[in-house]
Structures are given as C-alpha cells and as structure tokens.
Amino acid sequence: MMVNSFFLVFVCGLLWISVSDGQGHDQRLKTLANDFRNIIAQNSIRKQYAVLYLSKPAATSGQVYYEPTPPHVAPAFVYPDITGDMITNNADYPYTYSALTPDYNAARFGKVLHKATTIHTEDIALKLVFPHMEKWFNSKYNANVISVYLYSYYLPCPDCTNIIQTFLTSHPTIGLYIGFSQLYGGNNEGSDPAKRQQTKQRKQNLSIMLNNHHGRLFDLGSFKPSPVGKRETSEGCFVSDANGELFLTLNFTNGEVLAFFTRKLNGTIVLADKDDNDIASRTVLADESEIISFGKYMNEGFNAKFYDGLDGLKMQTEPWNQCGVDMEVMKELPAHYSEVRIWLQIQDGSPFVCLSGRKFSHMKFDRVQLEGKSEKGLTTLSNSVLVNQFKEHKIGSEERCYKFPRLNKDFSEGFRAKYITCASYTNCTYGELYDNVTPYWTPW
C-alpha cells in the first residue's frame, strides 16, 4: 500500500545513519506513553492524551529521564503553571517532560491561545508548553534543544498537523519524533471509507513532513494485550501508478467487496472471480475518488481491474487471497506438537481460518476463536470452534479450514484469530499475551 511503500523508502534512507536509531526513538515514545497512561487514565474517561519530552543532552538512545520529579508522583496533568490570561514571567517549567489532556471547551487555556472550542493536546504542547520548557532547558543545560518527542494517543488531526508544520518551520534545527497509538480519532472516521482515506493521506503527509525535518512518525499501535503487530498490508491489493490508484478491499462490517478508485481517465472498474469471469462492473469518471461497493461478498480469487474508455486494461489487483493475513506460525504450543500454522482469510464474506499441521490427533481439543474490534474500540470474542470441526481443505492435504459466520459490525476495525490449546474439552490454556494469534487484519 501507499503508506507502507513510502515508509519503506524512509527506512531505507535512514539505515545508513543507524539501524538502532529508529528503535531508540520508537522505544522512547512507548516509554513515555506507558509511563503517563495510568496517571492520565485515572483523571479522564477519554482516551486522548499527549506527552511532550525534550531529550536531554547526550541522553542514551531509548531511555527517558525524568527530573526532578518521577511521573508517578507528579500531578495528573503536568504543564506550566499559567494562571489567568497571562503567561507570567515566573512560569518557567523545570522539567524535561509534560503530559496533557485536551482542554475541553477551552476552559483553561482559551484566553491565552485565543480559542473558544476544545484545544487539542498538540496545540497546547507545541504552542504553550514547549516555549517554557525550552527556556528552562537552555538555562539548565546551557544547550539548545535538539530532539523533541511528542506522543499523542490519536494521530494528529488536520489542524494539529498544521500546527506541527508551523513548529517545524520555526524550529529548523530540532528533530521532532511523533508517536501515536490509534489512527482514527473521531468523526466516525473508522466507519467512513472516504475519511479513512483522508486519514491515511494525512499520516503519510505527516511522515514526509517530519522526515524532511530530521524527525519521524511512529505508528506504535496499541501496547497490549498482544506483542504481535498488525498485519503487514499486502502490496498486492493496492496498485498505483502516476495516473491513479486502485485498491481492492472489504467492508469489514458485512464482508462485501469494496474498491477504492481514483484515476485521471474515464473508464470501468470490473470485479472478476478466480476464473476471470466478470461478475460486476461500474462506470467511473475521471478525477473522482470513489469507494465502489459491488454488493457481492468477498471470495478467494476475486480481483479488481480498471479499463479505460477504449477498453484497454490499465490496472489490475492481485487476487484477494494474496491480500489477507498469511500463514503465521503458532509459537507457544506444547513441546509434542510439531509446527502449527494458522491462516486468516475471507470466503463468501466470512472469516475463513485454515490450520496446517501434521498432528491433528494431538489438536483435537484445541479451539480457534475470532476477536473482532469494533468502531468504538471494543473487542468481541466469537464462540470458539473446536479444531475437530475444521474440515480438510483439499483431499490429502495437511490443511484444515473452518468458515465462521459472516463479518458484522463487531469486526468494523478489524479482527484476528486466536489458537487456544486444550488438554481436554474443559482444560484450556492460553497465555495472557495471546502469542498464538494472527496479526490483526485491519481495513486499511
């Protein structure tokens, strides 16, 4: 996909500097996010919070120093003490870090930031807090600020992206490292494909912007419960060239096929099955971005094609079964199991899970369960299915598969499959961290 391919370019560009460098920044942002999460959570029912950290001179990569007060005894919200509508001369803030929540309805900082509606954390952090921290930092260390870390639970919104751009322009020697945990911040982005696309574009723009100013953007994902990352988005179902983009995807709330399309030519989008029979088509106009719903349930082998007005084939995606979550090796199985792999796909709009292994006799009490993520961030577990109920996929193969009920709104933000080992029908174990799990398969 576009985002990932850009990201790869950046990673390659940075490798010559230091391989561990990126990991250090990434780790530092995670530490900040984790250390302040609990403090913030006790004081807010909403998820958004931000942490701003100025890296001390010669700080070891990947470490965060708090001084003079460790965060667990710090006040819930730490920022300069600004009273009334004035930043007073003694408002210096003697810390290398601060943590913030949004200023709802501009109740606290409305006057000083000239805003009447909720002020976002990035705005407070960069416009209000940073100048004070920087001033103190300069005198304390007799040094300029080189690296600034900003963690924000949600990806910065469009307005905050502009604020970040302004910050970068006015601080050309500072490297800004931004990490976030969730892509979609609100406005029902998660369920609106057009907004999803805008968010994806913003993430990419922000990444480019930061890279151009010696910084970086990190998608930290959620910190728990799984150590397993998100699926690497397959490049196969997203094709692009200089004239446009074509993306074959799913409606995760019902299992139907979607195609995202933008192109400089008039033409036709065709949905074809595994035998290359056309099963649906739609006329599309030049220069319009469209989410096309074909009213068909996704199946293996489906692919999308774009023909221009002269019937010339201009673009074609890979078949759908190249686009899902590939075989994952289950890591935490009893020693007497040989290798077991799990594969997550969609067949006829339904989650389709296949297992491969040599010792299905050992596995007969084991279960597979789906975990869906809904728009509100809730997770829903399906009923578990016994491996015994999995059917041989092809005659004589070592693969057995099971088709779950169709996707529904519980899956709107993605889903994954868990493998649960059981010694008997009632004696099942799986680790808290769900090591035996596929990556989340997310809509974008």
Ligand SMILES: [Zn+2]
């Ligand atoms: Zn914002």
